[in-house]
Amino acid sequence: VKEAAARLMDGEQATVALQYHPTEGYLPLRQMLATQMQDLGVPCTAENILITSGSQQSIDLLGKVLINPGDKVIVEKPTFLGFLQAWGIYGADFVSVETDDDGIIPESLAAALQQGIKAIYLIPNFQNPTGVTISAKRRAAVVALADQYGVPLLEDDPYGRLRYEGDALPPLMAYDVRHVSAGGDGPLSEGNVVYLGSFSKTFCPGIRIAWACGPTEIIKLMTQAKQGSDLHTSTFGQMLTYEVARDGFIDVHVARLIKAYRARRDLMLHLMDKHFPENVSWTHPKGGLFLWVRLPEELDAQEVFQTAIKRNVAFVPGQSFFPDGGGKNTLRLNFSNAYPELIEEGILRLAEVLSEIVAPVS
Ligand SMILES: Cc1ncc(COP(=O)(O)O)c(C=O)c1O
Numbered sequence: 245v246k247e248a249a250a251r252l253m254d255g256e257q258a259t260v261a262l263q264y265h266p267t268e269g270y271l272p273l274r275q276m277l278a279t280q281m282q283d284l285g286v287p288c289t290a291e292n293i294l295i296t297s298g299s300q301q302s303i304d305l306l307g308k309v310l311i312n313p314g315d316k317v318i319v320e321k322p323t324f325l326g327f328l329q330a331w332g333i334y335g336a337d338f339v340s341v342e343t344d345d346d347g348i349i350p351e352s353l354a355a356a357l358q359q360g361i362k363a364i365y366l367i368p369n370f371q372n373p374t375g376v377t378i379s380a381k382r383r384a385a386v387v388a389l390a391d392q393y394g395v396p397l398l399e400d401d402p403y404g405r406l407r408y409e410g411d412a413l414p415p416l417m418a419y420d421v422r423h424v425s426a427g428g429d430g431p432l433s434e435g436n437v438v439y440l441g442s443f444s445k446t447f448c449p450g451i452r453i454a455w456a457c458g459p460t461e462i463i464k465l466m467t468q469a470k471q472g473s474d475l476h477t478s479t480f481g482q483m484l485t486y487e488v489a490r491d492g493f494i495d496v497h498v499a500r501l502i503k504a505y506r507a508r509r510d511l512m513l514h515l516m517d518k519h520f521p522e523n524v525s526w527t528h529p530k531g532g533l534f535l536w537v538r539l540p541e542e543l544d545a546q547e548v549f550q551t552a553i554k555r556n557v558a559f560v561p562g563q564s565f566f567p568d569g570g571g572k573n574t575l576r577l578n579f580s581n582a583y584p585e586l587i588e589e590g591i592l593r594l595a596e597v598l599s600e601i602v603a604p605v606s
């Protein structure tokens with residue numbers, strides 16, 4: 245990163261990097277992302293790509309453009325807290341749809357769509373907070389339902405490249421038949437899905453570079469909204485990200501992350517299997533950063549948290565990921581951030597707390 249930054253500052257590009265820039269984003273970066281999206285099965289061009297300051301800004305811009313107070317918005321149960329915060333401000337009325345180990349349940353989604361829905365928000369890969377991935381069969385079903393009801397579908401995918409086992413699945417956007425049939429060389433002009441990608445988990449979150457890929461009309465609306473918010477995403481940050489991506493650093497870095505995170509996930513799962521009480525269950529994510537723990541129904545993860553924190557081990561109680569309430573007995577664990585020694589220490593302490601609180605199976 246230091247070398248790339250020095251290259252940028254030493255070259256003719258330095259004055260561009262430090263100047264104002266068009267709202268849509270740095271063209272070489274947009275072109276590179278359009279090519280990546282094409283490789284994932286989405287026939288698009290740079291005109292379909294808007295660079296944003298993190299995916300969080302894409303989420304916010306879409307809320308600004310799409311949502312009026314009282315609009316009903318479908319989310320997975322549970323879902324990403326940052327989405328609830330961003331769209332809650334625009335007055336969205338969240339409708340949570342049931343999920344299982346294969347992601348959102350199409351029959352439940354179909355039933356929820358009867359209610360007059362303005363948008364659907366899904367995290368298809370290694371979901372935050374559960375770590376669950378939507379299966380290929382369900383991806384097709386979910387996109388078909390969004391098409392049938394003409395409801396915009398936000399596909400938030402910050403974790404897709406962090407896969408530790410199994411084959412990558414095409415993004416929801418690639419299942420949108422109208423996108424695929426649009427084909428050709430021009431930009432995508434039709435379709436229901438807006439894909440949100442981010443460099444936060446594959447490069448670094450501090451530079452705040454992400455992108456939205458969608459049909460031209462929605463990208464134009466988002467661009468107008470962004471102009472009013474921050475004019476454009478940091479030119480320097482975009483050019484630096486382009487530099488490190490094009491010289492292959494991000495691919496090497498992601499390969500390294502995958503190796504380290506896989507080992508941490510495996511360690512955490514192994515220790516949980518060995519030490520957690522029998523009546524506690526959890527997900528086995530094939531990628532991403534998180535796994536999701538279910539305590540016996542009668543327990544409150546907030547109370548467990550109070551005890552755990554006294555032993556210097558923290559987790560995220562699950563309740564805040566449920567906009568309609570519920571989830572009191574759930575919690576989210578992160579396996580990517582801590583070194584293996586700390587994971588071991590943390591899980592052992594948590595296991596001790598749980599063993600004291602959770603009544604043994606009789
Ligand atoms: C599902 C999801 N969407 C969006 C974001 C925000 O990411 P960014 O850093 O790109 O704004 C996160 C961050 O954790 C996330 O988990």
